[in-house]
Amino acid sequence: MTYISNVFNNLYVLSGIAVLAAYLFSARIYPVIIHLSHKKDLMDEPGERSMHLDKTPTLGGVGLFITFALGIILMSIFTELERSDLVKVLALVGSTILLLFLGLKDDLLVISPKKKFSGQLLASAIVVFASDLRILGMDGVFGVGELPYWISVLFTIFVFILIINAFNLIDGIDGLAGGIGILTSAFFGLYFALNGNAFMALASFLLIGALIGFLVHNFSKEQKLFMGDSGSLFTGFIMAYLAVAFLNLNFLGENLEFPLENAPIIAIAVLSYPMMDVLRVFIIRIREGRSPFSADRNHIHHRFLDLGSSHKMASLTIAVTNLTVIAFALVTQNLYIHFQLFCCLVFGIALYLIPFMLNANKNLEAMEVPLSNEALEVEFEGMYAKARHLNKTVSSDNYSIIEKEKKNRPAKILNTATKKQNDTESYFQKKVLHRLRIFQKVKEKYPKKVPQENS
Incomplete structure (x- = not known):
């Protein structure tokens, strides 16, 4: 004892x-x-x-x-x-x-x-x-x-x-x-x-x-x-x-x-x-x-x-x-x-x-493994927040593209249990990465503008 x-x-x-x-x-x-x-x-x-x-x-x-x-x-x-x-x-x-x-x-x-x-x-x-x-x-x-x-x-x-x-x-x-x-x-x-x-x-x-x-x-x-x-x-x-x-x-x-x-x-x-x-x-x-x-x-x-x-x-x-x-x-x-x-x-x-000190844009382009829904959502919100911040210096035509993308984001992305999950992720990933890359390039060249959508 x-x-x-x-x-x-x-x-x-x-x-x-x-x-x-x-x-x-x-x-x-x-x-x-x-x-x-x-x-x-x-x-x-x-x-x-x-x-x-x-x-x-x-x-x-x-x-x-x-x-x-x-x-x-x-x-x-x-x-x-x-x-x-x-x-x-x-x-x-x-x-x-x-x-x-x-x-x-x-x-x-x-x-x-x-x-x-x-x-x-x-x-x-x-x-x-x-x-x-x-x-x-x-x-x-x-x-x-x-x-x-x-x-x-x-x-x-x-x-x-x-x-x-x-x-x-x-x-x-x-x-x-x-x-x-x-x-x-x-x-x-x-x-x-x-x-x-x-x-x-x-x-x-x-x-x-x-x-x-x-x-x-x-x-x-x-x-x-x-x-x-x-x-x-x-x-x-x-x-x-x-x-x-x-x-x-x-x-x-x-x-x-x-x-x-x-x-x-x-x-x-x-x-x-x-x-x-x-x-x-x-x-x-x-x-x-x-x-x-x-x-x-x-x-x-x-x-x-x-x-x-x-x-x-x-x-x-x-x-x-x-x-x-x-x-x-x-x-x-x-x-x-x-x-x-x-x-x-x-x-x-x-x-x-x-x-x-690291380049986030190069990192995203070099990634071989697709980003998760969570990471993609974060990236999209970051891009959208930047567009909103520049709203006062952006023409209505340019800004409406970002607004439209925000409103038309596929609702299916929120339901990861659906059979169409992979298609949704693929669509969302392409849209976000495409927009991020263009946004970064144009921002570096024209810091007061938001890029228009490429057709």
Whole structure:
């Protein structure tokens, strides 16, 4: 009995149990959510910017929250946490409940950005004030050491909102937000486990198990499930929570077995993909005179799809790139902090912008394997969005061609079970690739015009 007791007192064993238990529980709850969504028609309708062709349940965030919240409550009961950690549990669960309902309302009814921002602000403030979880200092970044209390509070809330929205915006293709969430949680969870912080380690690994269970259905064809805003807001919030706790633990540096140098730079590297992507699209939108929260196809994952990648391949490539940036930050952590920051920024930006250095048009023409319905739909929507963007400078005759093509798109493309599927795919593929090639060539020569249809 003593041996068994010692095994279950081992934090690494408990972490493994947390991942397995969360996965097994989520594997049971997601099918129930999918069934309920189909029965009550709580699903996302395909639209002009949709990456999917069929109505799909978007309540994956409900399963993530239930799995994580139940796991962390049970963990609190059986591990006899200290009062300070119990307060953290209550604040964390309370904040995520608020974000869950905020995301559900946005998934089902759609809410304004102002209301969404207000909810994120309140959820972040609850955690900061109730559990005193703040970024205490910057470890010398730009000469800043320990932060005054109110600056620390305001900066922490800003970081929470930034990371929440970054995760919300990268949730555009299957597996991306979930995959980055697993990578981020794994890094922070391992760090907390190595330094004996049981509460934060188990919270990290519980989320990993819940996300693995979600990805099984996110990639499924028969029982497909989307994370939805409820899931992306929830995941982004937990990522921000882990990042701030990581910075605090390393800043205080009390009895750490494996402290890290230049922790703020490493935290930026861990969250580099969502941060890089959201800042990039915000700059593009503001430069074009649009709202930073307006929709478009300028995300990095869209570029991978333009290059012909599947959702799985695009998500895997981005996750591996993020992992490479993390490894680079760890290898260079002993450098002077500002030089390391410069090196990591240059290295990370260069890696993430590689897809934009490749020619998507040549890639499409060289492909021997026909694109899937999904990829073709995405390509058509991208071309159509460009035509709409140029509408003000295009003659009515030219623009009507694109409008006609949009309206006359074969309805059969949405029904992949019909016997005419191959004919439909062939027709759609030829139309889209033909239009893309002409559009690209004419745009390069006459950037203010949309090509007319060749007869």
